[in-house]
Amino acid sequence: MDARLAAGKQLDPESSALLDQAASYGAEHELHEGSIAVAEDHPGDYWSIQCKGVKKSFGRAKILDGLDVGIPEGMVTCILGPSGTGKSVLIKHLIGLLFPDKGEVLIHGESLNDMPMSKLLEVRKKFGILFQDGALFGSMTVFDNVAFPLRQHTDLSEKEIRRVVNARLDDVGLDIARDRLPNELSGGMRKRAGFARALVLEPEIVMFDEPDSGLDPVRTALLCELIRQMHEQHGGTYIVITHDVNSARQVGEYFAVLWKGKIVQAGERDDMFNSKNPFVSQFLNRRIDGPLGME
Numbered sequence: 001m002d003a004r005l006a007a008g009k010q011l012d013p014e015s016s017a018l019l020d021q022a023a024s025y026g027a028e029h030e031l032h033e034g035s036i037a038v039a040e041d042h043p044g045d046y047w048s049i050q051c052k053g054v055k056k057s058f059g060r061a062k063i064l065d066g067l068d069v070g071i072p073e074g075m076v077t078c079i080l081g082p083s084g085t086g087k088s089v090l091i092k093h094l095i096g097l098l099f100p101d102k103g104e105v106l107i108h109g110e111s112l113n114d115m116p117m118s119k120l121l122e123v124r125k126k127f128g129i130l131f132q133d134g135a136l137f138g139s140m141t142v143f144d145n146v147a148f149p150l151r152q153h154t155d156l157s158e159k160e161i162r163r164v165v166n167a168r169l170d171d172v173g174l175d176i177a178r179d180r181l182p183n184e185l186s187g188g189m190r191k192r193a194g195f196a197r198a199l200v201l202e203p204e205i206v207m208f209d210e211p212d213s214g215l216d217p218v219r220t221a222l223l224c225e226l227i228r229q230m231h232e233q234h235g236g237t238y239i240v241i242t243h244d245v246n247s248a249r250q251v252g253e254y255f256a257v258l259w260k261g262k263i264v265q266a267g268e269r270d271d272m273f274n275s276k277n278p279f280v281s282q283f284l285n286r287r288i289d290g291p292l293g294m295e
């Protein structure tokens with residue numbers, strides 16, 4: 001643990017919340033050497049994640065309205081949709097932070113509904129998540145941020161932790177910034193540090209919440225390229241949530257388009273970009289004429 005935390009230093013509310021959030025992802029993650037081995041005999045088979053008829057309302061606002069989607073194992077899937085359509089609400093369902101009013105979410109074939117908390121924490125260990133702002137602890141160096149999940153959830157020695165963290169920092173091109181604090185990094189560097197931390201326990205499923213937010217087009221393209229390379233190198237199921245079609249096109253292999261509480265269409269790149277569905281075609285081709293207006 002970071003010496004400042006061990007010494008009982010008061011954390012700011014944001015860091016405390018992140019610490020709680022990180023702690024809630026559970027303990028004792030098995031660490032694999034090299035590429036991620038995805039069990040071939042798990043019950044989900046082709047789908048890492050399935051949503052079946054998921055409905056969610058807040059008060060009278062229906063956000064998810066019978067949403068069905070499968071996230072294919074081992075591919076980079078982009079979930080796209082206009083602002084405010086419920087992409088964040090959907091990802092919270094995928095990791096069991098929100099639960100459907102009706103329907104279910106299955107992770108590798110196991111329904112999250114009525115799952116005991118201990119089991120849910122186990123399932124959450126399958127996920128690595130890159131939050132929009134990198135969600136780094138402000139009082140820790142880049143190195144300590146990336147080391148944090150290993151110190152929390154494994155029994156690795158400090159020497160072993162140094163080896164793993166340095167390898168992940170090399171992967172994301174941050175070896176020169178390991179001793180810097182988050183406020184000494186650019187937005188793109190913070191995201192890369194968050195990415196290194198998301199990968200450090202070698203999760204089976206890596207989720208990116210709007211990786212393009214707050215980055216200029218070149219930094220966005222560089223981050224997307226990094227996501228693609230890391231997927232090629234480490235394998236696993238990647239889910240990228242975005243409303244940016246350019247990023248999705250660069251990084252995605254499978255696409256699911258969310259609108260009005262449902263996945264309007266899902267499929268592989270060419271089928272989606274040549275879709276005959278008026279909304280999908282308008283959105284993916286960024287046309288102003290079509291069913292989506294300014295409302």
Ligand SMILES: Nc1ncnc2c1ncn2[C@@H]1O[C@H](COP(=O)(O)OP(=O)(O)OP(=O)(O)O)[C@@H](O)[C@H]1O
Nearest residue numbers: 058061063081082083084085086087088089090243
């Ligand atoms: N806990 C909540 N209570 C009430 N309403 C909520 C809650 N969470 C989300 N909403 C509402 O659900 C709708 C969808 O929000 P969400 O953040 O999922 O959209 P989004 O597609 O991720 O948008 P963006 O692309 O702008 O981030 C919004 O109208 C939001 O106000």
